[in-house]
Amino acid sequence: MAGQAGLAPARRVALGVTSERRRRDARARDLLRAYAAMGALDERDRALASRLVLGSVAAEGELDRVIDSHLRRGAKLEPRVRDALRLAVFEVLYLDTPDSVAASQGVELVRTVAPRAAGLANAVLRRVAGEDVARLAASREALACGRFSVYDMAHVGGLPIWLCEAALGALGREGAASYAEDALAPALPTVAANRCRHSEAEAVSLLREAGCDPAAGVLPGSILLGRMARLAPSGLVDAVDVLPCDYAAQEVALLARPRPGSRVLEVGQGRGTKTVLLESVACAAGGPCEVTAVEVDAAKSAAAARRMEKAGLAEHVRCVADDGRTLDALGDDLFDLAFVDAPCTGTGTLSRHPEIAWSLAESSVAGLSRLQLEMLTAASAHARRGGRLVYSTCSILAEEDERLVEAFLSSPSGARYELVGTHRTAIPGADRHFCVTFRRR
Numbered sequence: 123m124a125g126q127a128g129l130a131p132a133r134r135v136a137l138g139v140t141s142e143r144r145r146r147d148a149r150a151r152d153l154l155r156a157y158a159a160m161g162a163l164d165e166r167d168r169a170l171a172s173r174l175v176l177g178s179v180a181a182e183g184e185l186d187r188v189i190d191s192h193l194r195r196g197a198k199l200e201p202r203v204r205d206a207l208r209l210a211v212f213e214v215l216y217l218d219t220p221d222s223v224a225a226s227q228g229v230e231l232v233r234t235v236a237p238r239a240a241g242l243a244n245a246v247l248r249r250v251a252g253e254d255v256a257r258l259a260a261s262r263e264a265l266a267c268g269r270f271s272v273y274d275m276a277h278v279g280g281l282p283i284w285l286c287e288a289a290l291g292a293l294g295r296e297g298a299a300s301y302a303e304d305a306l307a308p309a310l311p312t313v314a315a316n317r318c319r320h321s322e323a324e325a326v327s328l329l330r331e332a333g334c335d336p337a338a339g340v341l342p343g344s345i346l347l348g349r350m351a352r353l354a355p356s357g358l359v360d361a362v363d364v365l366p367c368d369y370a371a372q373e374v375a376l377l378a379r380p381r382p383g384s385r386v387l388e389v390g391q392g393r394g395t396k397t398v399l400l401e402s403v404a405c406a407a408g409g410p411c412e413v414t415a416v417e418v419d420a421a422k423s424a425a426a427a428r429r430m431e432k433a434g435l436a437e438h439v440r441c442v443a444d445d446g447r448t449l450d451a452l453g454d455d456l457f458d459l460a461f462v463d464a465p466c467t468g469t470g471t472l473s474r475h476p477e478i479a480w481s482l483a484e485s486s487v488a489g490l491s492r493l494q495l496e497m498l499t500a501a502s503a504h505a506r507r508g509g510r511l512v513y514s515t516c517s518i519l520a521e522e523d524e525r526l527v528e529a530f531l532s533s534p535s536g537a538r539y540e541l542v543g544t545h546r547t548a549i550p551g552a553d554r555h556f557c558v559t560f561r562r563r
């Protein structure tokens with residue numbers, strides 16, 4: 123077994139980030155960006171440290187289940203020993219590292235925080251390598267051939283059972299299987315060109331000069347990067363030449379189809395990623411649209427306004443801090459397109475937001491559905507006759523998607539609308555978003 127001197131720096135840094143996250147209750151991605159020791163790693167080690175941290179957070183409850191199944195009943199682990207074991211079990215189960223290397227590195231990792239726990243770590247990790255690896259392979263096989271249970275989904279995706287059940291209900295067996303298969307994969311390294319400023323070819327050439335190794339993505343204006351780590355230092359994101367965002371968000375903007383010169387209402391603007399995507403779709407079709415974008419959080423609204431300046435869109439986008447449930451600031455204003463980018467559980471974005479699966483309480487969904495219906499109802503008063511109302515979430519839960527559509531259509535506001543179509547994005551490896559279009563009669 124390797125001595126402590128043989129412990130790879132990526133694993134040591136991953137443990138530092140993980141323990142810091144537990145102490146500060148911070149988001150893993152934010153910490154990875156800010157953690158000084160990450161900067162001292164080379165690109166390969168940084169990628170491994172990120173993968174370990176994000177994966178062990180995303181599969182936290184499943185990793186604990188595996189660890190606890192190999193402990194004496196009622197045995198307690200010190201939090202820092204559990205941090206180290208989660209990283210090691212994640213690596214043994216889900217990464218390509220040879221099991222013996224991942225297990226012996228895991229023992230050394232535990233030894234750095236609690237030398238006396240090294241023996242216990244050794245026993246647990248040998249059993250994980252001996253038993254759970256085979257069990258996971260069987261669950262993967264079950265998913266691949268379509269004869270699987272929610273437990274297989276939970277093992278493969280590192281997911282809570284309730285979310286597996288909800289995915290089965292909303293996505294069907296095939297969709298739920300691919301949801302579980304993708305849940306622990308790293309987020310696709312995609313960006314979108316700001317097509318109000320650059321053609322896709324120009325954006326590709328800027329990214330190539332910056333060493334990002336770009337290639338055309340699967341959607342118009344989308345670009346896949348071979349070296350994502352080069353993006354932040356390039357300055358292209360700060361200048362809003364490109365936007366880091368998933369294919370699914372780009373697909374929703376394409377589905378919303380804002381037309382050049384049309385009047386667009388966006389509700390739930392956040393920091394304005396969708397706003398630039400909507401403008402990009404309009405610009406690619408001939409010219410910008412005129413957007414009024416509403417966000418309840420004044421700090422986000424101000425950040426979006428600054429981003430529109432940088433994106434060269436300030437003349438075409440009015441950022442308004444207001445409550446989307448009432449939209450008081452709009453008076454009787456009517457729009458060609460009213461687009462609601464609803465606050466939601468984010469259950470379609472697990473690769474980008476690893477905390478979601480194990481921090482989300484099933485009971486919080488009802489409150490979100492109420493808020494979503496209120497926002498959709500308020501926005502519906504602002505589409506002109508013949509205009510379109512588009513509602514989107516980055517959730518896979520029927521309560522936030524199909525059932526919400528039913529609730530809206532059976533309400534007095536919904537009676538003024540006909541359903542044009544619903545769509546669940548399903549680009550392999552990408553996030554899952556939901557998008558529905560209504561037309562005002």
Ligand SMILES: C[S@@+](CC[C@H](N)C(=O)[O-])C[C@H]1O[C@@H](n2cnc3c(N)ncnc32)[C@H](O)[C@@H]1O
Nearest residue numbers: 390391392395396417418445446447463464465
């Ligand atoms: C899905 S996020 C929006 C993402 C954003 N459009 C983007 O592309 O980056 C939903 C947004 O709705 C906002 N929100 C939540 N409640 C709201 C309300 N009552 N009125 C308006 N916005 C609200 C949240 O602050 C959040 O920024």
